[in-house]
Amino acid sequence: MRLVRYGEAGAEKPGLIDAENVLRDLSEEIDDLAGDHLSRATMDRLRALDPKSLAKADPSHRIGPPVGRLGNFIAIGLNYADHARESGAEIPKEPVVFNKAPSSLSGPMDEIPLPSDSKSLDWEVEVAVVIGDPAWRIKEDAALAHIAGFTLCHDVSERDWQRERGGQWTKGKSAPGFGPLGPWLVTPDQIDDPQAIELWLDVNGERMQTGTTANMIFGFSQIVSYLSNFMRLMPGDVITTGTPAGVGMGMKPPRYLKDGDIVTLGSPLLGSQRQVVRLSGE
Template sequence: MRLVRFGEVGAEKPGLIDDEFRLRDLSGEIDDLAGEALSRAGLAKIRALDPKSLPKTDPNQRLGPPVGGTRNFIAVGLNYADHARETGAEPPEEPVLFSKATSSIAGPRDEIVIPHGSTQLDWEVEVAVVIGERCFQVSEAEALDHVAGFTLCHDVSERNWQKERGGQWLKGKSAPGFGPLGPWLVTTDALSDPGRLDLWLDVNGRRMQAGSTADMIFDFRTIVSYVSQFMALEPGDVVTTGTPAGVGAGMKPPVFLKDGDIVTLGSEHLGEQRQMVSAQSR
């Protein structure tokens, strides 16, 4: 299934994209794509519905992040060897974890506003897992049983804040709009091999990143299990799993986003995002 949330910021409704790519309204069946609705039982209830029985709705409405109620937004750094090399780092022996503020979560087509003081705004296309069942200290074998599905994440990063402001990546990863998710939450049963998803990102029509989840150092099972050794992941939590090479900071000379830039990113099975970059008005 391809599940979405649509509507104005803070008032999103749950929806479904049917096989003909029509937007269907799920709000008569569930309150939100959050909590219990993301569990195995909750998704089975949605899966049992006839999509044609659901009301069609305006496809031009804003799409919000395809998951609600997120308490933890966890990210994995340096999880593609080519990206580690372009940053000058050695591939890690264990997953490198950091947090993004949940207030950074945005819709897939929402504007990216350059915060005051930002000088090195960078891009990162990633695949994120959305947790459907509470998991704490789960094994790799059972890790994906706790995952509701997969979605695109744009891990927008302010490199100066990330690297030069005390070594805490959270600072460069958490401004409002720095975590676009979507357009869809693709449930695990709809992906035959999430370990081979293509990824790409363009800036102003120029291809900057092209990769595959097959190149991840730590796969999805490993990551979910690993994170769960240190914290309990709850339904609606998001774990974004790293980016391939091609970020602006890795170019010679470095290239960063500026006012008026258009970023598009996507994957064949996970859809596409598009964001305009805008300077913050005073």
């Protein structure tokens, strides 16, 4: 299934994209794509529905992030060897873990606010997973069963805040609009091999990033199992899993986003995003 949330920010409804790419309303079945509604049991129930029995929704609606009532927004850094090299970092021996503030979450087509004191706003295309069932100290071979779905994430990053303000990556990753997610939550049964998802990102029509999850240092099962040793992962937690090479920080000289830039990113399996960078009114 391709599941979505549509409508104005803060008032999104759950929906489904059918095989003919028609947006269908799920609000008679669940009140949101959130919490226990992301469980395996609910996913199985929704999968059994005939999509044509669901009301059509107006396709002009804004598409929001495909998970509501976000819990943790966890990120894995330096998880592609080529990106670690362009960052001047060693290949990590264990996953590098940090947080993005849940308040950074935004829709896949929403604008990216450019803070007035930003010096180095950067792009990162990633695949995120959304937890569907609680996970505590689970083995790798059980990890995928705890995932409700996969989605596209743009891990927007302010590099000066990330690297020069005391070494806390969360500072550079958490401003409003720094976490576009979606458009869809793609359930695992729709993805033959999660470690073969292709990714791309363009800035103003110029290709900057091309990659595949085959090149992740730590795969999805490893990441979910690893995190579950330190925290109980809960339904609605989002884990974004790292970016391939091609970020602005790695260019010589570095290149960063400015007011009016257009970022597009996508995956053949997970859909695409488009954002315009706009100077924040603050």
